[in-house]
Amino acid sequence: MKTTNIMIVGVGGQGSLLASNLLGTLLVEQGLDVKVSEVHGMSQRGGSVVTYVRFGEKVYSPVIDKGEADYIVSFEMLEAARWLPYLKSRGRVILSTQRIDPMPVITGAAAYPDALIEKIKATGALVDAVDALKLAQRAGSVRAANIVLMGRLSTYFNMPLEAWENALKECIPPRYLDLNKEAFKLGRNAHN
Amino acid sequence: MKRLMLGNEAVARGLYEAGCRVVSSYPGTPSTEITEYAAKYADIYCEWAPNEKVAMEVSFGASLAGKRSFCAMKHVGLNVAADPLFTLSYTGINAGMVIGVADDPGMHSSQNEQDSRHYAIGAKVPMLEPSDSKEALEFTKIAFDLSEEYDTPVLLRMCTRISHSQSIVTLSEKTNSETKPFYKNIRKYVMVPGNARLRRPIVEERTARLIEYAETSPLNRMEMGNAFLGIIAAGTAYQYAKEVFGKEASYLKLGMVNPLPEKLIREFAEKVDRLIVIEELDPIIETHCRLLGLSVEGKTLFPMIGEFSQNLISEKLGRETKAGKTLEDEIPVRPPVMCAGCPHRGIFYILSKLKLNVLGDIGCYALGAAVPLNAMHTCICMGSSISSLHGFNIALGRESEKNTVAVIGDSTFLHTGVNSLINIGYNGSNSTVIILDNSITGMTGHQQNPATGYNIKGDPAGKVDLEALCRACGINRVRVVDPYDLEECEAVVREELDADEPSVIIARRPCVLLKHVTHGPPVFVKKEACRSCKICMRLGCPAIHLENGKAAIDETLCAGCEVCISLCPFDAIQADKEGV
Secondary structure, eight states, rough: OOOOEEEEEEEEEEEEEHHHHHHHHHHHTOEEEEEEEOGGGGGGTTTTEEEEEEEEEEEOOOSSOTEEEEEEEESSSHHHHHHGGGGEEEEEEEEEEOOOOOOHTTSSSSSSOOOOOHHHTTTEEEEEEEEEHHHHHHTOGGGGHHHHHHHHHHHTSSOHHHHHHOOOOOOHHHHHHHHHHHHHHHHOOOOO | OOEEEEEHHHHHHHHTTTTTOEEEOOOTTTTTTHHHTTSTTTSEEEEOOHHHHHHHHHHHHHHTTTTTTEEEHHHHHHTTTTTHHHHHHHHSSSEEEEEEEETTOOOOOOOSHHHHHTHHHHHTEEEEEEEEHHHHHHHHHHHHHHHHTTSEEEEEEEEEHHTTTTEEEEOOOOOOOOOOOOOOHHHHHOOOOOHHHHHHHHHHHHHHHHHHHHHTTSSSSSSSSSEEEEEEHHHHHHHHHHHGGGGSEEEEEEEEEEOSSSSHHHHHHHHOSSSEEEEEEHHHHHHHHHHOOOOOOOTTTSSSOOOOOOHHHHHHTOOOOOOOOOOSOOOOOOOOOOOOTOOOOHHHHHHHHHEEEOOSSSGGGGGGGSSOOOOOOOOTTTTTHHHHHHHHHHHHHHHHTEEEEEEEEHHIIIIIIIHHHHHHHHOOOOEEEEEEESBTTTTTOOOOOOTTTTTTSSSOOOOOOHHHHHHHHHHHHHEOOOOTTTHHHHHHHHHHHHSSSOOEEEEOOOOSSSSSOOOOOOOOEGGGOOOOOGGGGOOOOEEEEEEEEEEEOOTOOOOOOOOHHHHOOOEEEEEEEEOO
């Protein structure tokens, strides 16, 4: 079995750690070897963050290198563009259409590139763009956008919904569970 | 039972399974979660100490009393704790004592990239280095056994990729370590020169015995594949090498990185055609191989700087590397920023406005050095802001006293800043120190400290009175300000710089990310009142940006601190949506 590589990228504070924990929990339950590499500390303060999830029969390196990612799940458009060089040829980008200006854009020192989704598609990458913020809001909180994207990602894996729901139950405190289950479903059933 | 665990959590599990009873640490990325996870086990006493030296000495005390003990720190924390370490190597321990130290190759969250293996060599103590969570758990337990068998503290070296990667571990039952009796033994534990001279040869004999152990220890193993290439590696470097070469190379995987084996390395070298050492940071294993007279390649191929990866190893060994597509557009960088509503922002705005020299310290507030505030001009090590300010003012006198300040967080102040303040009180430079008291250790992810009034479990604890402490250090002028109140901050900073004696300003407001801190409603911009003066943009608040030249506020980010309201000269930013 080949190792599958998933990168979860976004802006510090968007909930990438919860998303990677969810994936890790799910994959271990499937009896696979799994490594999840996270970033803590300084980068969490609104910086660009990346989490690597790798699974297969035997996984050695905890990180994913350029040209290796089967999937990039991005919580923000610019971050998808930043990490694009890590995507395999014909890999898939699942992205939230949310835009968060980084400080150089806020201060006017740099510009936020336009038409990013089209440009990413033009490289040959498969793109699944979701308005995760809107769906999360519909589920009850904008903070659940990370779980909306996990719902979207789930459509590319041949794993029963029940396994995902069990993983959600394990990773999310009971009082937020229903909201997150709803967010997951909205992502899973979202139309492109 | 198998579970997915963070490397740091696996160390904590190892502590539990090894029957460790006392843990004392100071937080530091990437080591922090070891102690946080350990605190979840009811049978382990855990605490946050004010600094790493205190933590290591507490840990030694517990070991001396007969309980297995542990302390954790980041690599630079070991600099602070180096003093006890070097002598504990002489005295040895009673019950097992393990010191977790986490390096940060690539400097994800650190001010330097030092290689803590030098400390193991310098202090002449054994050091183990796991390469995943499974080994992190196992090695922690082995470290305690080695500590007791060889009568030495044992270093457990982690790094960012091991500490902060999750992989599968196998859980076992807890072994009940017995409390060892404490016997007074002046020759062993009182390191006056006469006794230290007696202990000194014991350290060398121990190292010789540990080298013997390293030759046959299961911690070090050969994995023979294709003998064309022989790779010696430890930690993450081993994982990267396996990823690239799999069975197409042979490996000597070292789990004990000090002392290093001799016969085992020679034996491996003889079995392979080409011998290379893959190690991040300094060429320690490589140098050892050279001293053995072996022909070896290491740093001629691989960099001294930064983290490695599978691509880097492929590239340096002439293998094909993968590459992805890049967009033509320039992708703007996204550096970390002070959070919206961060209480540090107001003070840094004032320091920037007054164009002061600001000697800074370690913590979230190092972000005060970033654009647009640019209001921090040094960041060296814990506590250095206050001592450097004293030196700066001694050197320049009145010329600098009126326009130079130190900024330091509450946790950092109690870590090592207080000694420096004593120096100011004692030697009397006319210095102005600002303590940014956000009532938590922020950068490492919200750990309690001696000024918060709570312990690691969140239970009420002793609380250092910062004002009283500063006065006791000989500072008569101690002022407290609210960093959200810009007017007050500016007035007080000006007054204290003008004063003819040293002063401390405590800017007190809890971190906006703390759960108990309630946020105000988001503020709004009255577009017609905004004259595009961009003063609000000087705050560097991530919630404020420009839309068609006028200020706009992202209400999902705004924490309602209202600092921008007080700054706007045209009252264009308002708290009340009705007025917009």
